[in-house]
Amino acid sequence: MERILKINSLTKHFGRIHAVNNLELEVFKGQVFGILGPNGSGKTTTLGMILDVVAPTSGTFRWFDDGCTVEARKKIGSILETPCFYPYLTAVQNLRITAHIKQCGTQNIDAVLKQVGLYDRRNDRFKTYSLGMKQRLSIGAALLSDPPVLILDEPTNGLDPEGIAEVRELIRKIAGEGKTIIMASHLLDEVQKVCTHFCVLRKGFKLHEGSVSDTLGEINKVEVSSEDMAKLEAVIQDFKGMVSYQSNGSAIELILKDDVNAIAVNNYCFENGITLKKLLTHTNTLEKEFLKILREND
Ligand SMILES: Nc1ncnc2c1ncn2[C@@H]1O[C@H](COP(=O)(O)OP(=O)(O)OP(=O)(O)O)[C@@H](O)[C@H]1O
Ligand SMILES: [Mg+2]
Incomplete structure (x- = not known):
C-alpha cells in the first residue's frame, strides 16, 4: 500500500x-x-x-x-x-x-x-x-x-x-x-x-x-432465548434471514442480514411454535462510546 x-x-x-x-x-x-x-x-x-x-x-x-x-x-x-x-x-x-x-x-x-x-x-x-x-x-x-x-x-x-x-x-x-x-x-x-x-x-x-x-460497521445482531432452548436452536437453524448464529446454552446470538430486523425473528419463531422469553437488539458498543464522546463537548 x-x-x-x-x-x-x-x-x-x-x-x-x-x-x-x-x-x-x-x-x-x-x-x-x-x-x-x-x-x-x-x-x-x-x-x-x-x-x-x-x-x-x-x-x-x-x-x-x-x-x-x-x-x-x-x-x-x-x-x-x-x-x-x-x-x-x-x-x-x-x-x-x-x-x-x-x-x-x-x-x-x-x-x-x-x-x-x-x-x-x-x-x-x-x-x-x-x-x-x-x-x-x-x-x-x-x-x-x-x-x-x-x-x-x-x-x-x-x-x-x-x-x-x-x-x-x-x-x-x-x-x-x-x-x-x-x-x-x-x-x-x-x-x-x-x-x-x-x-x-x-x-x-x-x-x-x-x-x-x-x-463502526453496522452489526445487525440480536440475542434470543426461550424456555425450550433445544427446540429454539433447531428452529433458528432454518431461519433464512440470518448470516450466522452462536448458542451458549442459555441464549442464541444471531447476526442478521442487513434488511432483517428483530420483528422478523420474533415472527419467525412464533410461526414455528416458539414464544421468545428474551429478544435483545445490540448496537455496536464502540458506536455508543463515540456518541458519548461527541456529545460531551456539544
Ligand atoms: N488561531 C487560533 N488562536 C487561538 N486558539 C485557536 C486558534 N485556532 C484554534 N484555536 C483553538 O484550538 C482548539 C481547536 O480548534 P479547531 O478549530 O482545530 O477545532 P475543530 O475540531 O476544527 O472544531 P470545529 O468542529 O468547531 O470546527 C480550540 O480550542 C480553538 O479555540
Ligand atoms: Mg473546524
Whole structure:
C-alpha cells in the first residue's frame, strides 16, 4: 500500500490552549480518511498544519514519502480556505479565475463541472446557486489541477438534507475515481457513510483510529432465548434471514442480514411454535462510546 501522509507527534499550542497533542497518523492511497471529533477538538488545526497554513509547535508530517514539500503541495487540493467566488460571474468564469490563481490551466474546467454535477448550470451566475451547488463548485475548484489528494473541512456544514446528500455522494464518487480524501467532520453518521478509515480526536488527543467497517460497521445482531432452548436452536437453524448464529446454552446470538430486523425473528419463531422469553437488539458498543464522546463537548 502506498503511503500518502505520515504525521509524527504533531503538536499545536495556541498559548494555553493545547489544540493538538502528539498526533500520530498515517493515511494510505485510496482511503477516505475521516478526522472525527466534537467542536474544538483540533480537526481544523490539524488540517491547517498538514496544509502548511498553521505552523506546528512541534512534530513533523510527510507527504508522499518524499521530502520536497513544494512538489507535494501541488498534489493536494483543499477547501480549507473556501475559495472566493464572484457572485455575478458564472461557474465557468469563476473557475477560470481559480485556474489562473492556481496556475493550473483551464483545460479541466468542463470535466470538473461534469464531475461535480454543475455542467448544465455552468453559465448561470454563482449567486443563483443553492448552498449545495456552491459547495460542489468549491470542491470542483479544488479538483481543477486534478490533484491525487483532496482535503475537506466539514464539507456538509450548513447544508440542508438534500445538499448534504449531494455532497456526500460527490465525495464517494471522487473517492471511487481513486483519489485519496482526508476530511474533518463532527458527525459520526457522516464518517460512517462516507469514510473508509477514521480517527477520533478529543481535546487535541487521538482516542481511536481504525477502519470504519471494522469499528463502526453496522452489526445487525440480536440475542434470543426461550424456555425450550433445544427446540429454539433447531428452529433458528432454518431461519433464512440470518448470516450466522452462536448458542451458549442459555441464549442464541444471531447476526442478521442487513434488511432483517428483530420483528422478523420474533415472527419467525412464533410461526414455528416458539414464544421468545428474551429478544435483545445490540448496537455496536464502540458506536455508543463515540456518541458519548461527541456529545460531551456539544
Ligand atoms: N488561531 C487560533 N488562536 C487561538 N486558539 C485557536 C486558534 N485556532 C484554534 N484555536 C483553538 O484550538 C482548539 C481547536 O480548534 P479547531 O478549530 O482545530 O477545532 P475543530 O475540531 O476544527 O472544531 P470545529 O468542529 O468547531 O470546527 C480550540 O480550542 C480553538 O479555540
Ligand atoms: Mg473546524
